Amino acid sequence: MSDPALPDLSGVSKAVENPEKAANFLAEHGPDMLARAGQIVLIVVIAFVLRFLLHRMIDRICNVRGENKVPLLLRPLRERAPDALGPLLSERRAQRAKTIGSVLKSVTSLLVLGTAAVTVLGQLGIQMAPILASVGVVGVAVGFGAQNLVKDFLSGMFMLMEDQYGVGDIVDLGEAVGTVEAVGLRVTTLRDLSGTVWYVRNGEILRVGNFSQGYAVAVVDLPIAHSTNVAQAAELAGETANRAIQQAPLSADVLAEVEVLGVERVTSEAVTLRLTVKVRPGRQWAVQRALRAQVKAAFDDAGFEAPFALGRGNL
Numbered sequence: 001m002s003d004p005a006l007p008d009l010s011g012v013s014k015a016v017e018n019p020e021k022a023a024n025f026l027a028e029h030g031p032d033m034l035a036r037a038g039q040i041v042l043i044v045v046i047a048f049v050l051r052f053l054l055h056r057m058i059d060r061i062c063n064v065r066g067e068n069k070v071p072l073l074l075r076p077l078r079e080r081a082p083d084a085l086g087p088l089l090s091e092r093r094a095q096r097a098k099t100i101g102s103v104l105k106s107v108t109s110l111l112v113l114g115t116a117a118v119t120v121l122g123q124l125g126i127q128m129a130p131i132l133a134s135v136g137v138v139g140v141a142v143g144f145g146a147q148n149l150v151k152d153f154l155s156g157m158f159m160l161m162e163d164q165y166g167v168g169d170i171v172d173l174g175e176a177v178g179t180v181e182a183v184g185l186r187v188t189t190l191r192d193l194s195g196t197v198w199y200v201r202n203g204e205i206l207r208v209g210n211f212s213q214g215y216a217v218a219v220v221d222l223p224i225a226h227s228t229n230v231a232q233a234a235e236l237a238g239e240t241a242n243r244a245i246q247q248a249p250l251s252a253d254v255l256a257e258v259e260v261l262g263v264e265r266v267t268s269e270a271v272t273l274r275l276t277v278k279v280r281p282g283r284q285w286a287v288q289r290a291l292r293a294q295v296k297a298a299f300d301d302a303g304f305e306a307p308f309a310l311g312r313g314n315l
Contacts, residue, residue, distance in 0.1 A: 040120050047116035054108045062101035096160055099185060103157065149186070151203035156185035159202060165210050170282050172209035173200050211282060215255055218277050218287040222295055223270035225305040233304060234260050234273055240298040241275055241291050250290055253283040258291075270307030 160183065165171045169180045171190065178192035188200045220241070224233050238260040245254040256278040264274035275295075279287050 036123050040123050043116055043119050043123070047112050051109055051112045054112065055105050058101050058104050058108070062097040096163070096166055096183070099183065100157075100160055103185065148201075148203060152186040152201050155202040155205065156183075156188075159183070159188075159205075159208075160185075164208050165212075169210055169212040171211065173198075173205050174207060176200055211284070213281060215278050216281045216284040218279050218284040218291065220275040220277075220288050220291045220295070221264060222273040222275070222292070222299075223307045224273060224299070225307050226271060228271070228304045230263060230271060230273070232302075233299070234262060236298055236302055237273060237275060237295045240295050241277070244291060244294040245277065245287075250287060253280050253287055255279055 159165070165180055165188075166183060167180055170178070171180055173188070173190070176190060176192060176198035178190040178196075178198060180188065180190045181197070182189040184202075186202060188202060188205070189197060190200070191197050222233075222237055224230070238258055241258040244250055245258060254277055258275055258277045261274045261276060264272045266272070275291065277287065277291070
């Protein structure tokens, strides 16, 4: 059903065959057609201008204006980025803001241009109810077919807004463990210790273990022989470790004193002592290696026997 306010365009072909009828048709309906054409042009112009201004505003709130500056877009959101990231902190913030900004741009374009299209079709007298019904059916079908893609995008949005991890973080995503190199709406990219690059779909991430938020704990296990005096070994290990963390380069990474937890386990081969120390995020592995070397040297100087190795007597 056509809009009664619109001219009957079926008479255009007949009017063209007859110049007099054409003149009468233009005289009768020309002003209305010109008015509607002007309204359509105005709607299109306003839509594109509004879209441009909204995109410009999104760009302004997403830009990082200086080193260690937080973009306006991220200020209302929670940020867990540690200061330990150093120069990577700005890259992390910039990528996070850019990704969220791209989503906002897509949403604003869809809303503005979609509203303009519906308004233009209304000016042309086209009934929108059948079209919207058809679009709804197609949307449901596409939604079922692309539900994994939608799941990836929604998961990526929540991860970015909650700042679960970002560029430079060391994370455990289940099947892959490594340093995050990029965080997108659909895929997270990280590189493991062997240099392999992993592309993990956001919708498949069920849990995230982040080693780079707040602080980390360096756990040092020290095996000693059964004949060794455990109390003396624990005292020596604690003194050696506390002395080591007060010197460079460990002093820059350690946040608290070493705690000697005592005997962690006893096996047929050795007795294992455990030390722990709170360190900057991501530095626990380097601290563990350094403390093991220092305590091992102290044990050798003290004459502590090495743990018993199975099969050593058969060699």
